[in-house]
Amino acid sequence: SNESVEFYSIELNITSHQFDQKNFEEGHLDYFTHDIALNNYYYHSRDLLPFWLSMNDSPKFKNINLELYYFLHQQLLARYKLERLSLNGPDIEDLDINRRIHPGYVSNLVYQNDVPVPSRDDNSSITIDNIKEIK
Structure with missing residues (x-):
């Protein structure tokens, strides 16, 4: 195929700022919360769990979908908690x-x-x- 493909590069350096580890702020986790690859993974994972499809006709599919949804968010939350702890941040409060x-x-x-x-x-x-x- 002779299609023309354009590539764009966005320069980003979020490790250049220094911060006081004794005073934790949510912005210290920007490297994690704004991670392009992680956001891309989450976006495509949500494609597996489309909210617009009715799952009433297929209980088996519904259960698998719910298990995947729970597992995905459990893993993301665990990683987020570890990142906070590695920066001496407080544990996450219950909602x-x-x-x-x-x-x-x-x-x-x-x-x-x-x-x-x-x-x-x-x-x-x-x-x-x-x-x-x-x-």
Whole structure:
């Protein structure tokens, strides 16, 4: 095939900044949370678990899907916890919908149509409307 393929290179150095390991901040994990290969892996893993397909007709497929979903997130969370511990960060707190979520998250990413990916402000709270939207 004589198709023309374009390649783009994005220079990124997230190891150049020094930080005080006694004062852990979520930004110290940028190398992990913004890892392109890990995000690509997660994206393609979600292709195996499409949320738009109804699994009511196939209980066997549903169980496998749920097992894969649980396993994937269990592994990602375990790795995230280890990365935090390696930087002398505190353990992850359990999610409590009655407490505010700190820290926030801003990815600075945009969709193909130039709409920014939603972010979460520091000290956000989970509201009843958020829960209804998820359901």
